Structures are given as C-alpha cells and as structure tokens.
Amino acid sequence: MLLRKSNKMAEEEDLETALNRVMILFKYLEDKDVFQTFYTTKLSKRLIHGVSASDEAEASMISKLKEACGFEYTNKLQRMFTDMSLSKDLTDSFKERMAQTHADDNDITFSVMVLGTNFWPLNPPTHDFVIPQEIVPTYDRFQRFYQMKHSGRKLTWLWNYSKNELRTNYTNQKYILMTSSYQMAVLLQYNKNDTMSLDELITATAVSKEILTQVLAVLVKAKVLVNEESEQYDLNPGFKSKKIRVNLNQPIKAEVKAESSDVLKAVDEDRKYVIQATIVRIMKARKTMKNQALIQEVISQISQRFAPKIPDIKKAIETLLEKEYIERVEGSKDTFAYVA
Template identity: 30%
Template sequence: MTMNERKTIDLEQGWEFMQKGITKLKNILEGLPEPQFSSEDYMMLYTTIYNMCTQKPPHDYSQQLYDKYRESFEEYITSTVLPSLREKHDEFMLRELVKRWANHKIMVRWLSRFFYYLDRYFIARRSLPPLNEVGLTCFRDLVYQELNAKVRDAVISLIDQEREGEQIDRALLKNVLDIFVEIGMGQMDQYENDFEAAMLKDTAAYYSRKASNWILEDSCPDYMLKAEECLRREKERVSHYLHSSSEPKLLEKVQNELLSVYATQLLEKEHSGCHALLRDDKVEDLSRMFRLFSKITKGLDPVSSIFKQHVTAEGMTLVKQAEDAASNKKAEKKDVVGLQEQVFVRKVIELHDKYLAYVNDCFQNHSLFHKALKEAFEVFCNKGVAGSTSAELLATFCDNILKKGGSEKLSDEAIEETLEKVVKLLAYISDKDLFAEFYRKKLARRLLFDKSANDDHERCILTKLKQQCGGQFTSKMEGMVTDLTLAKENQTSFEEYLSTNPHANPGIDLTVTVLTTGFWPSYKSFDLNLPAEMVNFNFSYFLVISFLPFGKFEPKTMELIVTTYQASALLLFNSSDRLSYSEIMTQLNLSDDDVVRLLHSLSRYAIDASIVRIMKSRKVLGHQQLVMECVEQLGRMFKPDFKAIKKRIEDLITRDYLERDKDNPNMFRYLA
C-alpha cells in the first residue's frame, strides 16, 4: 500500500495501542505474569510511532508523542515508584532504590526503542534532548531530588558502621553510589555535591574523635600502626564502593585528622617519639613514620630536623669520648700515640654507615634526609680532637691503613671499603686543603721510606679523592706516586751500570730518588759537606738518599741502612777512631741543633738493639721494668732519654717486634 493509500491513525487511537505496550512493559518490570515481547510485538509498536510521525499535517503527531513519552515515565514514577520508596527506610529503602533505578533504565531502553523514529528525525531537527536523556531526567527530577539526602545519610551511616568493624553489604553501597554518578549523565556534580562533600565531612569528624583518644592512650608506634591501618582500609573502601575520584580527597581528610593535627605531639612523645625511635634503632617504626609523614604537606621537615639533631648529638658524644680518653692518657702519662684518635675516626665511619643506611632504607633516599645527615656530620666532623684537626685525623687514619705495620690489620677488600668511607667523610670537612697538606706529607714519608704497604691501594684512594674533590686536588699526589715508580726504574738502570763499570763503585750501595720539586712537600736543605766516597756520585737533583754503608765490625760484616746525614757522620769514622762533638760539627758543616738531632738518631739504633735483647731474654715485661733495664744496659755508652725509649718501643710495636697485651696496655710481649 502506498503512502497516499495508508489509513491515517488519529492520536487517541494510536496512543491507546501504544499504552497497551507500555502497560505490558510495566507489568514485566513489576514482576507480574506477562509474556515477554516478541519481535512482532516490538515491530508493531515501532511501526505505529513511525506511521504517526510521518502522516501529513495536521496528522503528524511527533510533538504530542514526544510529550507523551515523558508523561509515561512521570505517571509511572508518581503512581508506583515513589510510594514504594517512601514507605521504606535505611537499608531497605536503599535496596528498593537500586531495584527501581535498574527497572527505570530498562524502561528507558525499551521505550526509546519503540519511539526510535522520534530520536532520528524530530529531535535532531528541533534540537531537543534525546529520548534517553528525557527518561533519566524524569527519575532525577522526581525520585532523586526527593530522596538524595535520605539516601546520602543512610549510606554514610553504613560506612561508619563498617569503620566500627561491622559487616555491611558493600555491593549494595556500590550500586547506590553508581546512581549518584549515573544520574549526572557524564557530570560528577550530583556525586560530589549531594554525597561526597557530606561523606568527607563525616570522615573528618569520625577520625577526629578517634585521634583525640588514641593520642592520649597510645605510644607513637602504636598510633602510627593504627593510622596506617585506617589509611589502608579507606583506600580499600574506595576500591569496593566509592568512586575512584574520591580516593585522594578521602585520604587527605584521614591524614589531616590523624597526622597533621597531631604531628608535633606524635613526633615529640616522651618515651616513644622520633627521638626515642632513633635512640632505640626502631628501623621499622621509623620507616612507617617516613611513609606516613611523607603524605602530609611539609610533614617530613620536623622528622628530618629531629634526625639531624640526633645524629649531631651522637657525633658530639664521640668527640667528647675521644677528648676525655685523650686527657686521661695525658693525666696517666701513657703514651698511646694517636690510638685514641684512630678509634675516634673508626667510630665516626661506623656512625656514618649506620645513619646512611637509615637514609637509604627507612627514609627512602629522600633528599631532605641526605641534607640532614650532611649538616649533622659537618658539625662534629669539623671539631677535631685533642688538639688535632679533623683533616689531620683523617690523613693519619689513612696513613695507618696504607703504611706497612699500621695499626689497622685489614684484608685488601676491607681496606678499599674503608678508604671509600674515609673519602666520603672528607666531603664534610670544611678545610679540605689542610687534609691535602697532611696527606701529602704522610704520603711522602710512606713513599720515601718504603713504608707503603701496597701501590694499588695508594692509587685506589687517589682515584676516589679525585672523584670527590677534582683533579686539581690530587695532581701533586699522583705526581709523587709516579716519581717513585720512575725512581725504581732509574735505580735498576743505575745498579746495572755499576755492575758493568766496577771502577765507578766506591764501596757503598747508593739509592737515589729523583723527585719533581713542585709535587713534594718542601724540605729544609743544608750545605752538608759530603765525604769523598759520596762526592764521586754526581746527580742533578735529589731530595732523599738512603745509604747502605759497610763498616768492618769483627768478626763479621754488619749491614746498616741509614739516611744521608747518618751515613755522612758514620763515614767520618772510616778515617778516625775518635771524634769530638765540635770536630763532627765542623767536618759536616752542620749547626749545633742538627748535630744533636743526628747523634740522637744514631743512638736510637742502640736503644732498639737493647730493647730487643732484653725482650728476647724476658719474653714478657712491664713498661716500667723495660725502660729501667734499657737505661741500665745503655748507661755504659750514654744516658738515653726516657721519651726516646718510649718512642722506640712504639716503633718496634709497629714493626712487629713487640706487641701490647690486649688486657694491659702497659705490658709488652716479644714476637719472635
């Protein structure tokens, strides 16, 4: 049948047919016995609307049908939906609302299909809201507007019940809160204004009540455990039924009430606050403190400040201990040279290891805590101990590790590790140039007197110093090590030369170390009159010469290893049996002080020999007895100085001839 032949459907007749379909749909939604829609039913309803919208005016009923579509919802809501909701309360009302919203969405979907032709043409031409939107707006204006406050209160009440440990129907809450989101049709206004704002206010009030009790009853660690658990549960709450956009706002409320409000009280709790946790090494609690306080604005500032105070105090305690020990040693006139300072540096390294681990682990490498650690160490690392600056203490500590027979007996790996740590400490020293000066002097002694235990370690620390302080800082030191390497090669060539030219050999073994002036510490130079045996050797520049002169001591040859000055003095006796003090002074062209120092240095060999002889026969001996026996033995040749004897004992200990008793430092044992 063509368009012109089609029978015109008037509005009343057509709507009556449509209403039968709508009633059937309502019955299905109400759960009444009603057969489902067949495709024929659906097509008949769709076609009726199509026909009523495509008839020639005045029989085009598009506008009237659009209005009746909305009225169908309004009528159903007013007659059936609202009464069923008004009679129910609390959880029952929520269940009914969820059911009614689900049904309403089904009704919108079906009616939108029946009236589909309106959506395609009429609405587009008139710029009217689409059918789906009209259907949802009806529910919003009639049901949601009336009930949202009651619904909100019921939901918040359930959330608080859950916070108190009761089991609630989380799925129900999820469905209710989805209504707040969906009713906004793409906007979050309804969820945020009608539910979330009140929920956040209630959350703040709830945790404010809790916190005011906990802060009085609980220790800081217990309080933090509760706070962390509350935050975890609130986060879980979001994942189960709140909208994900609520999470940051919700956590912010909880953090504010539990942490921000009580931050100072919590951190400064007398027996369990931050100070106490640091004092008692409560690593887990400190980690928790960091996690919690990192979430609140400027929350870490007071924690890092307390950390800095604590580390500073610990460091100052070490300084005081070292000072006290040093003054006790002076009072008791014990000569434990530098031992206490060595212990001090070792303890500072241990302190740094400990609190650097705290920064890395408990405080997750946070820059604020690195800064606090740095500032704390800068305070006490620049104090110095017993008249020695920190720069000197560190240089001496390195010297002890790097020289042969030093007091630090460590494996290669431990040495490298310790040097690494010393260089880290150097970062806190304000006068790094002073360290460089001390270090160079001690390096010079190690290199020139062949006291360095290991070339690799010497180079290793220079590399570390270079990384820490730059190339400028280590260039001279590197030059010194290079000089020694070249000197060893020169000495080998020199010895080869002497072996092939026997006429050039004056009967003494000569070791010359040629050094680059700019690299080495400056040494005092003298116009020493060299003996004839030495003058034959012509070197352009030298600073230190070690001689191996051979004097004839019956019945066998004795080998002496001595310095340039000592060799010069001894060689004078090759042509004289006896020499007066003034003769030695004149022949060597030295000052009064220098001759005294020189003769003292030669007498020390006699002291060494005497101490070793006594200890060899006695095996174990007290300090006082050893000194007295030494004075008695040497009295026939000269009167030795007590200080000189003490110094020689220390030197023999570092050279492993003697050792101190572990329990009594005034008792010595001979090492075969």
C-alpha cells in the same frame, strides 16, 4: 696509618672498606685543602721510605679523592706516582751504564729518586752538608749521567730525606746500620778515628750544631757511640744488638717542627691564590658585579674546597684592584668591573 705497611688489616677488602669510611668522613670536612696538603706530605713520606701498604691501596684512595673533588685536587698525587716509576727506570739505566763502564764504587749499592719540584712537598736542606768521600765517586758519576740525559736541568740533592745502610766491620757480629745521611756522615768519620770531638765532627760534616747534637744523641742512646767525656764521642767496639739490621734513622725534631709549620704556611698561601683566581674567573664571566654578590659567589664556588673568610675575600679584591684586574665602576663604589 691505614695506608702504611705497619697497618694490621689482613685483607684488602678490609682496607677498602676502611677507606670508604674515611671518604664518608671526608665529605663533612670544611677545609679539604688542609687535608689535601697534609695528605700530600704524608704520601710523599710513604713513597720515599717505601712504607705504603701497596700501590693498589694508594691508587684506590687517590681515585676516591679524585671522584669527590675532581682532577685538579689529585693531580700532584698522581704525578708523584709517575715520578717514582720514572726514578726506578732511571736507577736501572744508571746501574746498566756503570756495569758497562766497569765503574768501581767500592760495592756501593745506589738508587735515586728524581722528584719534580712542582709536585712534591719537599724542602731542601737549610744547612750545609759535606758529602762523605766514600760516596763522592758515585755522586759525581750520577751527576754526569743525568746531565747527559737531561742537559740544562739542575739537581738539588735532598740529603735530609735520604737514607743509607752501613755495614759494620769492627764488631764480632756484623750488623747493618740503617741511618740518615747525617748519621752516615758522622759514622764514616770513624773509619779514620776511634774518637772525635763535637767540633771535629761539625767541621768534617758541616752539619749545624743544633742538628748534629740530636744526631749524636741517637747514636749514643743506641750505644753505637760512647759519650763519657763532655763533647767527646768514641766508637763503641763492643756494640751489640738483638737485631742484625739496626734502624737508627729517626726524625730530627727541629725538621719535623719546621715541616708542620711549612704545611700550614703553604695552605695559607694557596688560599690567597685560589681566592684571587676565583674572583678573576667570576668577573671575567660576569663583567660587572656588586661587592656583596661577588663575595657570595666566591664563597659558593670555593666552599667545596675550604670555607673562605670574608676578610680574606675583601683583601683579595683589594689586591686585584691594585693589580688592575678589576676596577670600581664610576659612580658606584660597591660595584666592580672586569678589566679586559
């Protein structure tokens, strides 16, 4: 919470002091790779949603982590900042192009983040999504614009991370509704209809029933929609709010749960490769080593990052034997040799 805008620390000096205290605790963490993975996920959310306390504070924390753990530990974090800068330039360039061609997108304000797959811990949607007709022209223009700049690259649109603002024209007081893409897709259906059934909304948006029921629950709770009959949702013309800007964008429980599970799975997979790579590096340098000495050397080299379990190291050794990176020395079953 220290690096979010909502943090109440008034002075940068206070925040810097707090970050220094965090680093003292960090030094005592055994599983620094778990911290790294969760930190990367949280940083990605702060950057995507624009809720960082400041770029300077983020850069300061990354610098401290780099000093403690080295360049490799923070490489992805730094590349994420690079992507954000490049995305801003890309959005500005796209807007200039649209202004030059006098493209009419019905007053749609559009910004985009093009994020490298290898650096961002973002999962593509696991279900279909029908792009609302109101934004299809903008979507198509950006696709063409990007392909002209980067021929051969493929864009995967992460609608589950996108956010939108809709202006109400049916209420006495005009409001700005801040929504997820799924909420936007639902609400735009009410430009043509005052009432829709759950099945009609599923057909129109292609969002799964599990996700859509959660989306609708938020809209009903906020009284943007009314649900007086089972699986029938009406637009509420009497909607009122104390705030002009109404935030409806809340995390989907199913996606939050899946995200935490994915983080832990990613840590487990990374550990397998780190252990294997460490064994290969050690064996390439030493040429031959006894089993126990190899295990102890692996523990010694990896312990700064996480505490490897001996069964995992043994499993990695067996994997490398199968892949013929190493082999058993003839006449000495507990000695391994590097295969050049």
